[in-house]
Amino acid sequence: MALRTAGSVLGVFVWSVAVVLGQDGWSVTYTTQSICTLKGSTVDLFCSYTYPRGKVTTTFWFTEWGTGVEPEDLGQDPEYAGRLEYHGDKKKDCTLKITDLRERDSATYKFRLLTDQEGGKFSGSPGATLSVTGLQVKLTGGYQDKTLTCSTTCTLTDNPTYIWYKNGQHLDESTSPQYKYSVSNDYDDSYSCAVKGHEDLHSPAVCVQGQRCYRVTNTKRRICVLKGSTVDISCTYVGYYSTTSSFWFRSDKSTPEDLTTDPGYAGRVEYTGTYKGPFTLRITDLREEDSAEYRFTFKTDNFDWGHSFPGTTLSVTGLQVNVTPAVEGQKTLTCITTCTLTDNPTYIWYKNGQRLDEPTSQQYSSNILVVLGHSVDSYSCTVEHHEDLHSPAVCKYELNYYST
CATH class of the missing domain: 2.60.40.10 (Immunoglobulins)
Known part of the structure; x- marks a missing residue:
């Protein structure tokens, strides 16, 4: 499962009756079956799992599964690049965070685990169905008395509070998606709506009379x-x-x-x-x-x-190189930031001050020579078109100091 480091973002945290489906000691528990949330927001798909025996070797989420083939790990899908964070583990937690949601992310998400036992594979059904929607203001009513509705394509989870803006000024808050008003002589007015906690994801402004506002x-x-x-x-x-x-x-x-x-x-x-x-x-x-x-x-x-x-x-944000153990004899270097860099940049890695041709991703795994607890080589990272803004080098420090 692809990992990334992100800053704090408002998300949707949903609690409801859990759905458990399993057999012979296998089970996946989804905290909720259905979530509706805003385009551009963050969602947590909470789940946990059990397995009868052995050691878990692989965990991942998927949305589609063709007959006779293994489902594909969403962490390898370019559509989700830089937007997935697996917050689970290889013991019982399988929580997935998806950031910067898009309407095309609407799907049913399922978790799959593989163990080191013969036949040790299991996928949890029915999964968690995610619906992603934007906000639109719809006008109904007569020439003078109108009703504005903050419209979505699905019913937002958690009964949100709606915020209304008139000409860029905070106007009203309500748990109802509707707002009633009488048109005055100010025909150049515009209205937009948002959901409290996600004010930056407001609807486009709508003119109360035609297109002039x-x-x-x-x-x-x-x-x-x-x-x-x-x-x-x-x-x-x-x-x-x-x-x-x-x-x-x-x-x-x-x-x-x-x-x-x-x-x-x-x-x-x-x-x-x-x-x-x-x-x-x-x-x-x-x-x-x-x-x-x-x-x-x-x-x-x-x-x-x-x-x-x-x-x-x-x-x-600045850049930092974080070091974590991978398989025996290897370390994984991650070029971390406090937020997800805009426009999915290409990462550049340096070893002892020399640019490496590969990789161009946020992570770099290699056999890193360590003598007496110290790295013999130094590593740093940057992003394309900002080569002068590279991270501090990881060099001659105890690697465990950087471990997470």
Whole structure:
């Protein structure tokens, strides 16, 4: 099962009546049979298992199983690259975490284990069915009195609280996905909705009258990049009449402050773009303290875009090499980050300062020569196009110090 290291992300944790199916000492227990969660969020598929005898040699999850062939490990599927974390073990826990969910991840997930005994294979059915949905605002009603519905393709698990935004300003919260209102003379208004705890996964804005309304659309909801690099955070916006001001700000400030006037960003911030954009914030020489949510606001002669509308969350990370034991005589090196780097980068490994042709993945397994508890060779990692931002080298330290 492919592993990765990730920062903290809001996830869906589901508890319900367990489903157990097994025979002759074999069983897989799924905590829930059905989960509906948001596109872009994280989900934990909790499960546990038992087996009659022997030693577990292989564990993995799969979604499809053809007749007469072994099911394929999702950890080897490029569609899930960098998004799977197996939190289970080879004893009884088989929990799987999937991050950055996509609608095409909707499927029934099953767990399979293999042991060192003859015929020692088992797959747990019926599995856990995952449905992934986005949010859409639907309008019904007459010309004046309307009902807004925060619509999904499945019923979200855990009875969430819905949040409503009007023109970028926090408007209301309710456990109902519906919001009723009367249209005033402000026909340029837009509305969007989100789920509490997942505000960055809000719906697209919907105009109350036709297609003419104020709105801001972020190009990306989350970005993870390397310390020392440069990032572009973009949005498009629509504002009628003359735009009198527009700027980016950090959401953790008590009052919105134009980043170009913030001393902490002096000489590192640049705005590019025009009306209807994309309007881009560029930050250079990134620091870990730059990790924050960045929002965009604008003003016209008679309108201010609200300051509470979710923006883009930026996470800034360094690189570290983590060493764990693999098979006897080998070690596995992992180029770890505190968040999952955007755009699935190509990893580059160095041995004694010389670039290795292979591998280009986040992990590197090799026979590492160890003398008196110390590595004779040094290893470091980086990612393509950022070769100057490599990790510290693992060299002449007790390897157990790095073990997890």
